[in-house]
Amino acid sequence: MPIKYIDYNQAKEPTGLRMIVVGGLPSPWGEAAKGIFHIKKIPFSAVYHNPHDKEMANWAGSPSAPVAIYENEAPHSSWKDILLLAERLSPERTLLPEDPTDRALTLKLCHDICGEMGLGWVRRLEGVHKGLKGEKGGFPEMIAKYLAYKYGYHQQQSTDSSARIIELLNMLTARLKMQHNAGKRFYVGSTLSAVDIYSATFMAYFKPLPAEQCPMDETIRTVFETLDEQVLAALSPILIEHRDFIYSEFLELPLSL
DSSP states (O other), X not given: OOOEEXXXXXXXXXXXXXXEEOOSSOOHXXXXXXHHHHHTTOOOEXXXXXXXXXXXXXXXXXXXXXXXXXXXXXXXXXXXXXHHHHHHHOTTSOSSOSSHHHHHHHHHHHHHHHSTTXXXXXXXXXXXXXXXXXXXXXXXXXXXXXXXXXXXXXXXXXXXXXXXXXXXXXXXXXXXXXXXXTTOOSSSTTSXXXXXXXXXXXXXXXXXXXXXXXXOOHHHHHHXXXXXXXXXXXXXXXXXXXXXXXXXXXXXXXXXX
């Protein structure tokens, strides 16, 4: 289902589903939202995020992306709110298990990937820290300063980022291996859930898809691909194999950036 890109003025019309997205790079939160809408066959229009447009930020209720706006409802900017919006708009193809225990586990794993101090959050924080220090694998200085201001960067908070990343990668690896040993290819149960989509898209922060599938700025690709030895060792092949399986079976390629 091709993504229809529109300009900001069109997006302000209270019709259908619109989503503000980051352009030019595979922002994991945005790519996950696109994937969720694709799987659920929910049509939407996309508008590129402009970090310098205060009017857009006021309209969206957030200076970040993604932000999903349905009809004239209040904007949805958190990963969980966007997921629940998709569940409401297309309940037939659910990405949250009905079983209460499995549902709780799915939401916990999603938070461990997407939420504050989750995998994506800490990996981005690591890139900010290295960029401000001029270290290999850091964001370019201007981007690092922008993200540091935007997300309340504190140097002390970043000192243990690698340890937290390794902890989360190991946890996800252990979960997938346990499922594989039980003859299952998904994180929870025997069917696709939201955590599978988030895990697949957030691997972009560690090993982006090849250029023919993910045409992104090479400077940012280098940032995403540069890993400390300990983090590289924790990036189990099963995580990349799972990503490739989810993209080949459920998501669209090449990415629409």
